[in-house]
Amino acid sequence: MKSEIITIGDEILIGQIVDTNSAWIAEQFNRNGIEIYQITSVHDDKKHILEALKKAEEKTDLVILTGGLGPTKDDITKKVLCEYFNTKLVFHEPTFEHIKQRFKNRNIDLNKLNRNQALVPESCTVIPNSAGTAPGMWFEKNDTIFVSVPGVPFEMKNLVENEILPRLENNGKTKAIYHKTVLTQGLPESMLAQKIEKWEDALPENVKLAYLPNPTAVRLRLSAIGKEKTMLKKQVESEIEKLQKIIPDNIFGYDTDTLAGVIGNLLKEKGKTLSVAESCTGGYISHLITSVSGSSSYFKGAITAYSNEIKEEILEVKPKTLQENGAVSEQVAREMVLGVKGKMNADYAISTTGIAGPEGGTTGKPVGTVWIAVAGQSEVIAQKYVFGDNRERNIIRSSQTALQMLRRLILKEL
Amino acid sequence: MKSEIITIGDEILIGQIVDTNSAWIAEQFNRNGIEIYQITSVHDDKKHILEALKKAEEKTDLVILTGGLGPTKDDITKKVLCEYFNTKLVFHEPTFEHIKQRFKNRNIDLNKLNRNQALVPESCTVIPNSAGTAPGMWFEKNDTIFVSVPGVPFEMKNLVENEILPRLENNGKTKAIYHKTVLTQGLPESMLAQKIEKWEDALPENVKLAYLPNPTAVRLRLSAIGKEKTMLKKQVESEIEKLQKIIPDNIFGYDTDTLAGVIGNLLKEKGKTLSVAESCTGGYISHLITSVSGSSSYFKGAITAYSNEIKEEILEVKPKTLQENGAVSEQVAREMVLGVKGKMNADYAISTTGIAGPEGGTTGKPVGTVWIAVAGQSEVIAQKYVFGDNRERNIIRSSQTALQMLRRLILKEL
Numbered sequence: 001m002k003s004e005i006i007t008i009g010d011e012i013l014i015g016q017i018v019d020t021n022s023a024w025i026a027e028q029f030n031r032n033g034i035e036i037y038q039i040t041s042v043h044d045d046k047k048h049i050l051e052a053l054k055k056a057e058e059k060t061d062l063v064i065l066t067g068g069l070g071p072t073k074d075d076i077t078k079k080v081l082c083e084y085f086n087t088k089l090v091f092h093e094p095t096f097e098h099i100k101q102r103f104k105n106r107n108i109d110l111n112k113l114n115r116n117q118a119l120v121p122e123s124c125t126v127i128p129n130s131a132g133t134a135p136g137m138w139f140e141k142n143d144t145i146f147v148s149v150p151g152v153p154f155e156m157k158n159l160v161e162n163e164i165l166p167r168l169e170n171n172g173k174t175k176a177i178y179h180k181t182v183l184t185q186g187l188p189e190s191m192l193a194q195k196i197e198k199w200e201d202a203l204p205e206n207v208k209l210a211y212l213p214n215p216t217a218v219r220l221r222l223s224a225i226g227k228e229k230t231m232l233k234k235q236v237e238s239e240i241e242k243l244q245k246i247i248p249d250n251i252f253g254y255d256t257d258t259l260a261g262v263i264g265n266l267l268k269e270k271g272k273t274l275s276v277a278e279s280c281t282g283g284y285i286s287h288l289i290t291s292v293s294g295s296s297s298y299f300k301g302a303i304t305a306y307s308n309e310i311k312e313e314i315l316e317v318k319p320k321t322l323q324e325n326g327a328v329s330e331q332v333a334r335e336m337v338l339g340v341k342g343k344m345n346a347d348y349a350i351s352t353t354g355i356a357g358p359e360g361g362t363t364g365k366p367v368g369t370v371w372i373a374v375a376g377q378s379e380v381i382a383q384k385y386v387f388g389d390n391r392e393r394n395i396i397r398s399s400q401t402a403l404q405m406l407r408r409l410i411l412k413e414l
Numbered sequence: 415m416k417s418e419i420i421t422i423g424d425e426i427l428i429g430q431i432v433d434t435n436s437a438w439i440a441e442q443f444n445r446n447g448i449e450i451y452q453i454t455s456v457h458d459d460k461k462h463i464l465e466a467l468k469k470a471e472e473k474t475d476l477v478i479l480t481g482g483l484g485p486t487k488d489d490i491t492k493k494v495l496c497e498y499f500n501t502k503l504v505f506h507e508p509t510f511e512h513i514k515q516r517f518k519n520r521n522i523d524l525n526k527l528n529r530n531q532a533l534v535p536e537s538c539t540v541i542p543n544s545a546g547t548a549p550g551m552w553f554e555k556n557d558t559i560f561v562s563v564p565g566v567p568f569e570m571k572n573l574v575e576n577e578i579l580p581r582l583e584n585n586g587k588t589k590a591i592y593h594k595t596v597l598t599q600g601l602p603e604s605m606l607a608q609k610i611e612k613w614e615d616a617l618p619e620n621v622k623l624a625y626l627p628n629p630t631a632v633r634l635r636l637s638a639i640g641k642e643k644t645m646l647k648k649q650v651e652s653e654i655e656k657l658q659k660i661i662p663d664n665i666f667g668y669d670t671d672t673l674a675g676v677i678g679n680l681l682k683e684k685g686k687t688l689s690v691a692e693s694c695t696g697g698y699i700s701h702l703i704t705s706v707s708g709s710s711s712y713f714k715g716a717i718t719a720y721s722n723e724i725k726e727e728i729l730e731v732k733p734k735t736l737q738e739n740g741a742v743s744e745q746v747a748r749e750m751v752l753g754v755k756g757k758m759n760a761d762y763a764i765s766t767t768g769i770a771g772p773e774g775g776t777t778g779k780p781v782g783t784v785w786i787a788v789a790g791q792s793e794v795i796a797q798k799y800v801f802g803d804n805r806e807r808n809i810i811r812s813s814q815t816a817l818q819m820l821r822r823l824i825l826k827e828l
Contacts, residue, residue, distance in 0.1 A: 012436075012437070012440070013451075013452075013453065014440055014444045014450065015436075015437045015438065015439070015440030015441025015442070015443075015444060015450075016441070017437070018432060018433070018434050018437040019432070019433055019436070019437065019453075020432050022426075022429075022433070022455075023426065023429045023431065023432040023433065024429060025429070026426070026427055026428055026429030027429025028429070030428045030429060035427075036427040036428065036429075037427075037457070037462075038427075038454060038455060038456055038462075038466075039426065039427065039433075039453075039454070039455035040452060040453070040454050040455075041436075041452060041453035042452055043451070048451075048452075179428065188522060190525050190527040190528050191522075191525065193527060194525055194527070210423075210424050210425070212425055212430065213566070214566075221424075221425075221430065223428070276718075278697075278700075282700055282701055282703070282704025282705070282709075283692075283697035283698065283699070283700025283701040283703075283704060283718070284701045284704075285697070286692075286696055286697025286700070286701075286718040287696055287697040287698045287700075287701045287809075289696070289697075290696025290697060290698075290718065290720065290809075291696070291805070291806065291809070293771070293772055293773065293805055294773065295696075295720070296720055296721070296774075299720050299721075300720060300721050300723070300724055301717065301718045301719050301720045301721060301724040301728075302697055302716075302717070302718035303715065303716070303717050303718075303728075304690075304700040304704065304715045304716035304717075304718075305715045306704065306709070306710050306713045306714060306715045306716075307710070307713075307714050307715060309714070309759070310714055310715040310758060313757075314715075314728070314757070314758075343727075343728070344723075344724060344728075345723075356704075356707075357707070358707055359707065360710075368519070368520075386519065386520055386521055387520065388516075388519065388520065389519075390545070391705070392705065393568070395701075395704075395705070
């Protein structure tokens with residue numbers, strides 16, 4: 001089943017709000033085997049909405065409209081739907097009863113604008129909205145289903161989840177689809193693509209691969225479309241098994257996993273603890289770790305040692321080491337990581353020292369130069385990286401790389 | 415000028431990512447007097463993209479395409495653009511040099527896929543992308559301008575801000591417009607609105623006010639539209655002068671200022687230093703401070719003391735204080751702030767201790783309870799807050815509130 005989402009209203013087109021409704025609907029529909037052909041955002045403009053409806057009807061089996069159902073003047077969706085389906089607004093008694101009840105519960109008086117919310121196009125099936133006053137509306141025309149729901153996110157979600165999707169399933173309209181996203185780290189997109197090219201070319205025809213890079217990871221999304229969900233799941237899982245053999249070190253998780261969360265689970269399982277000493281990452285690694293709920297059970301703490309003074313006094317880096325090698329050096333990274341590990345009595349530790357930029361670079365150590373060290377139960381690993389010239393990205397990439405090094409060390413020592 | 419945004423790629427249509435790019439572009443365009451007629455999200459599908467281009471050309475003067483420019487197989491935008499503009503891909507030497515340089519800086523070898531990013535449609539104007547490898551492309555056809563930019567948000571933003579909008583202005587395509595955003599803190603939106611009502615009502619007709627609230631500040635954006643930019647600037651500045659007299663304590667900065675940056679400037683001016691002790695904010699305050707370039711000149715460092723052990727051993731909080739009051743208490747916040755200030759020999763310090771959630775709340779201290787303390791040269795101020803039940807928002811709000819308290823203390827002591 002192919003679908004188009006049409007959002008109606010100016011808020012999205014002037015950039016006042018981000019269209020989270022469409023992302024939510026798209027995710028729900030995909031999970032239920034409804035492919036989204038297009039998402040279209042249009043103004044509260046009759047002609048424009050009529051055009052969008054016509055185009056959507058030509059291309060898809062299901063059109064979902066959000067927004068434009070409020071009580072105020074600029075909400076014209078219902079009038080436009082009447083014109084499109086050649087019908088007229090009629091008063092819908094059950095909807096009016098529902099509105100009256102909601103206002104009574106909140107001790108608010110009804111006005112004429114609220115009464116107008118009980119007007120619905122005569123030819124539609126009214127879908128009760130238990131979370132708000134404006135009802136959903138269901139139309140059918142030339143094998144295309146049209147559903148109109150309010151734009152208020154929780155009302156929309158309630159209607160889609162509890163009314164629209166069950167009705168579609170009952171009508172036998174939905175295909176099976178299965179997605180899984182593989183999260184990788186440590187290989188840029190182009191190198192990863194080369195490494196897995198043969199695997200990609202051998203994917204079954206109904207399984208699609210998409211690359212979704214972001215500054216910290218390259219995500220590989222596998223989507224299988226077919227008739228039977230358990231079969232599709234098996235198919236995707238078996239492809240992922242093959243992939244694991246090709247890039248075993250690079251896959252750190254799936255779907256909504258985060259590196260900090262994955263590390264947290266490893267530490268919790270093994271009853272181990274973690275501490276961090278940060279220079280160039282300035283607290284961001286500590287923030288990533290503590291963003292995970294429950295991290296207090298394995299995270300002892302962190303020290304942002306921005307000045308050499310703090311590196312010496314709190315992390316016990318030797319003044320001589322700093323003098324001879326400079327703060328951005330392997331030796332300092334190693335002393336920092338051992339310093340914080342000892343000081344906080346932790347099983348694992350991370351340290352970073354580098355030049356986040358945009359100032360502070362030299363010929364030998366340009367902006368973006370970072371030394372990262374991780375310490376485990378029997379080993380300290382230090383590694384130099386040269387990232388780019390953007391401070392924000394250098395902080396993010398250094399932090400994610402440090403977490404990746406830690407994850408590998410933990411896995412090695414398990 | 416009328417514009418359509420076309421986003422290309424499956425991620426949005428399967429609901430894996432929320433389309434924040436379009437909201438950002440829409441806001442920028444609107445601020446520059448370019449109306450957004452429609453936002454359309456389509457698949458990586460040649461026929462579909464061609465159709466979308468055709469429809470957009472019929473209706474608008476400017477079409478901006480985002481996404482589909484990565485080095486991998488599923489990115490087909492360039493090929494489709496060649497077909498649409500009846501041209502072919504040619505090798506673009508300056509782009510290749512730029513790509514080579516970026517890879518060289520990062521010590522990564524180029525492969526064939528990277529080389530392909532230097533292929534561009536022959537008839538386009540190549541727009542250099544200083545933040546990434548895929549260049550922007552500018553086409554003109556029948557009075558419509560088409561611009562293609564990468565979908566990676568910071569690359570897209572960099573190109574739109576620094577290349578596309580200036581080119582449109584130089585071509586006389588956009589009206590003169592001047593914006594300035596006033597950043598306020600300490601008054602909720604509704605109270606602020608009451609306080610500045612008269613000033614707002616007396617604004618000249620061509621100057622518009624928009625409230626842009628976010629979890630940490632209420633921003634007031636003034637936009638003046640007219641013919642001549644220097645005049646508009648004068649007009650806006652004179653309105654802001656009046657506003658400053660009404661809410662002198664609440665304005666902390668303008669436009670892209672951040673609280674951490676404003677504090678940094680105050681500290682730099684006065685030659686003072688800062689240190690931080692964090693429990694519930696987990697390194698986020700340290701991250702905000704060190705996100706400011708040049709912060710190493712006034713920021714000594716931070717300690718994330720997640721466990722009581724670290725609070726005692728490193729911050730020298732007395733075990734008795736912890737036992738008698740619990741970690742989330744005024745006494746512990748006060749001892750933490752003095753501990754870190756002394757330990758790091760700083761002029762100013764911040765501490766936080768609270769329950770970020772979702773677990774760990776009690777009847778007396780529900781999730782969201784936070785004690786924040788700031789210490790200056792002669793005074794320690796501690797304050798209790800009760801935020802909500804969302805971990806991420808609690809961390810952000812606690813951090814911003816702590817910075818606000820610090821800013822006020824610094825101003826008081828100057």
